[in-house]
Each structure stands twice: as structure tokens, then as C-alpha cells.
Amino acid sequence: MELIYKGKTKDVYRDSADDNGVVLFFKDDMTGKDGVFDPGENQVGLTVEGSGRAGLKLSSYFFEKINALGYPTHFKSADLDSRYMYVHPVETFGKGVEVICRFKATGSFIRRYGAYIEDGEQLDDFVEFTLKDDKRQDPPINEAGLVALDILQPGEHDVIVENTLKICKLIKEELAQRGFDLYDIKLEFGRDIKTGEVMLIDEISGGNMRVYKAGQKVDPLELVDLFFK
Template identity: 60%
Template structure:
């Protein structure tokens, strides 16, 4: 297999059969040693985070498969901390789609004049460009369409998929008494051009709380995947 991309939290390899292998790492995003799923830099390394992220991701992808929600997931190998997925092309140079159920993090930093910490939000969806140099700026539907990154119809599909997927995750967490505050997702096009969920769904790209206390990514993975 051939490495095609060395990412912050995963390395990407091309397999001989045309599929893709994701190697999960123990690095998580954040700043100054503090985890932040919305950050665009690696903030810290948590031993075991890669395997925990893969197990949790696999759990959620299997749930989405049951509901016929399109993803790139094929299979996972927990011992090797790898996931085999379908190849995908990204929108532009990559988008991140965040679904927010409560006001916190970068949302609060931007809109704190009008929002309070923990204020309830109704599955609020925002899209940001993957652009480290410009600190991953938010972008609107109109701008995405005018810049040729995706069509207005694709945006509508992307938004609805985000809401559907995020609520599946939210409902699974509720079973364990955990509340999802926000989650970051990524999407791409499959070979036929249809939109599907790519990347991962793990503690490293969401904020979750239990009884008002923030749950670290590794802890979240252990709670959700415990037998």
C-alpha cells in the first residue's frame, strides 16, 4: 500500500484494490495542551486515543449502515487501529461540517454577544473551509455555490445528512446518559458523485457532557464501547 496523506489524527494509504486504509493515531486536535475538536492543530497526544476513536467510529458507522445513511465505511481492524473505506473526493480542498446542539467553543467566541454558554441550539449546522492558514473560516451556502465548491442542491443534501447523522449520534449517547453539545463531520463524493460521510465519528471530533461534566475523548470511547 502507498501513503497518500499524513494527517493530524490519521494517516491515509491507498490499497491495491482501489480502496483506502485509514491508520488512526493517538494525536487529537487542540491548543496549548487542551483538547478542542474545532481546532486545526494537534494539541496533545492521548495514549490509546487512536484505538478508542476507531472503536467508537465503527460503532457509529454500523448504526448509520443500519439506517441506510451513506458512508465510506467498509471494515475495521482494532488491533492494527485501521479502517478500510471507499475512496472519496472532497469538496474543494476539504470542508468541515459542524452540528451544534448547545452554544460552546468557537460558536460562543464568535456570537457571545448574543449567546450564552450552554444555550440550546436546534441542530445548528455550519460549514468551515479546511484552511489552516486562515484558521478554517466559516462559509455560507451562497459562497460555497458561487466559488464552485458545491452546488446549492449539494449543500441542502449535506446539511440534511449532517442533521440526520448528528441526531443518530446524539440518540446513541443519550442511552448512556450523555449529552452531545456539538460534533464535527466531513463529507465527500463517491465514484458516482453521490455525497457520503467520510473520516471518523469519535470523541476527538465532538463535545459530550454527562451530568454537566465534560467527557474526555478516551473516556467517551470507553463508556460507549464497553461490553
């Protein structure tokens, strides 16, 4: 396979067996700081054996659920042993846009708005857009800014918000059925290279969400173990 992009937690390859295919390799690297996992960090903070396979296993589960409901995603299939996810080729919005759905206030939301809300306080399904930019600490941006910078086309923002809420509520309900409380989750969207359709991309793993059980934070590996128990 030909390496296209080397990322912090995943590497992207062109699939030599499929001219119209891309392969994501899930690494055992996790975002965080000083050896502590944090999905909001912009750097690799630790390497945990098995975390790549765990992230792919949970991602595959949710992508299959989402695909079955008819929401467009880049997911085609996965090979857990090789830690490969086979996906449709897409183009990112600009240099990458992250979409965070917040059900409860925590993390960077509290760091910014802690004067107005307590950690863990309920939010009304708040959807936030940030630009993927490590140097500038992933700055938040609104619809007008995304359109003005030619990152999104008019109307795409509303499509992303609508799909984000549907997808995240599905994930929240799946977790709740197993006794987990989803505080927030980070998604990414892009455009299908052929059709231009807005679709869910990247991954849906414990490394992209904050999950609690009985008031205690659940780390990504433990989440996968308990989820599939």
C-alpha cells in the first residue's frame, strides 16, 4: 500500500487492491499529555498496546449501525487483526473540521466557559465546530466563518449539524443501554470525492469521546471491554 498521510493516531494508505479505495491503519498511539489520555489534546501523549484494535472494533460497530440507517459514511469494512479500516475516498473540509456534540459540559468547554457553567452540567445537545489546527489549539468557528473562509459551502453546515445530532443520539443510546453516560463526542465529516455528498469520516472510538459510568470516567480500552462484554 502507498502511504498518503501519517497522522497522530492513524496512518492513511491508498489501497493497491482497489483503485477507488483508501485504508486507515489504527495505531496504538493516543492523544493526551504527560502520559494521561485526553481526547481534547492535539498531541500523542501515550502509546497503549491494543488501543488501535480497540478503537477500530468500536468504530466498526457504530459505522455499521449508522450505515444501516442510511446516513452516508466513508466506512466499507474492517480487518481487526490487521487494524485496517477500508473506506471510500473523501476530501476533507479545508485542512480538517472537527464537530463536537456535547451532552454535558466538560473539558475545553469548561476551560472556556467555566464562569457560566459547572463541570458535568447538562447541555442541550450543543454542537460545536473547530478547525483542526494544532498550532492554534483547534480554534472554534461558526457557520459564517466556515463559509467566509470557503471551508464549507452554503447549506453544508446545517446538513452536518442535523446528521451529527442523529448519529450522536444513536451512539448515546447504545452506550446508555450498557450503563454508560456520554458527555461529549468528536466527529469528522468530509465530501465524497465522486459525488460531493457530505459524509461521516474518520473514526468513532473511545478515543474520540468522554464516557462515564457511575460517575467515574471510563478510559477507551476499558470502554471497549465493557461495551462488548
